[in-house]
Amino acid sequence: MDWEKFEHRFFKEEGREKGADDRKIEKEAFDEFTANTVWKLATKGQLDYLSGVVSTGKEANVFKGWDLKGEVRAYKIYRMETSDFQAMWKYIEGDRRFEHASPKRRQIVLTWCRKEFKNLSIAYNAGCHVPQPHFCLNNILVMDFIGSEYSAPLLKGAELEDPEGTYWMAAKDMKSLYAAGLVHGDLSEFNLLWWKGRPWMIDMGQAVPLTHPRALEFLKRDCDNVAKFFSKLGVETIGDKLFGYITS
Ligand SMILES: Nc1ncnc2c1ncn2[C@@H]1O[C@H](COP(=O)(O)OP(=O)(O)OP(=O)(O)O)[C@@H](O)[C@H]1O
Ligand SMILES: [Mg+2]
CATH class of the missing domain: 3.30.200.20 (Phosphorylase Kinase; domain 1)
Structure with a gap:
């Protein structure tokens, strides 16, 4: 070339x-x-x-x-x-x-x-x-492209004014995704960008439909990751509770 x-x-x-x-x-x-x-x-x-x-x-x-x-x-x-x-x-x-x-x-x-x-x-x-x-x-x-001059920061490094509100935004998106029949499969503060005052999910190559034999196992892991991140910021949550919310 x-x-x-x-x-x-x-x-x-x-x-x-x-x-x-x-x-x-x-x-x-x-x-x-x-x-x-x-x-x-x-x-x-x-x-x-x-x-x-x-x-x-x-x-x-x-x-x-x-x-x-x-x-x-x-x-x-x-x-x-x-x-x-x-x-x-x-x-x-x-x-x-x-x-x-x-x-x-x-x-x-x-x-x-x-x-x-x-x-x-x-x-x-x-x-x-x-x-x-x-x-x-x-x-x-x-x-x-999520961001302006540079790409938006990861949720991991972002300064969150309202961790609880942010948690619910992420949880609602997870629930909508589940309702559409899909599980992200690698969700954590490393695959959520912080932009325009809310989280954005990225990196969905590994996401699988609910018919995948390991879908619920992946969802459980996503819930644990997300709940762990927000509980460190003082939000009262655990993976099981989030899992219950998403699948109910
Ligand atoms: N649509 C987008 N807009 C802005 N930045 C993005 C976008 N998609 C990805 N990025 C940036 O590129 C990085 C890597 O993207 P992504 O997580 O999709 O790939 P990856 O294969 O998981 O890479 P890695 O192995 O580094 O995790 C993200 O952390 C983010 O900073
Ligand atoms: Mg990634």
């Missing part, structure tokens, strides 16, 4: 000097297949250009960028090579929506990306506060 051409086309700098580290991350994020997917997204109007990387995780890199209408977007780009395929497969296997999915390594990543897109769509349509998903192509998911 012609990296210079790719960089010139897709990375317009926002009045900021790029360090060697940024360049390294960017280059690593775009293997040949991913770069081709970026070009395709551009022809579909879903991506005009990217600014720097927002997050580099184990499974995905998240970039801030803009589509051709000038709307700001988050681009979650799953790694084709270094993902934990086996962990992903566990959440695909029991999910009837992906009965015919292939267990081959690269296919798992593509299925995972589609799965996150579908999960976000269900959550969004159920009225949950999640980034609205816009498009998914191969290993790239396009969704609303």
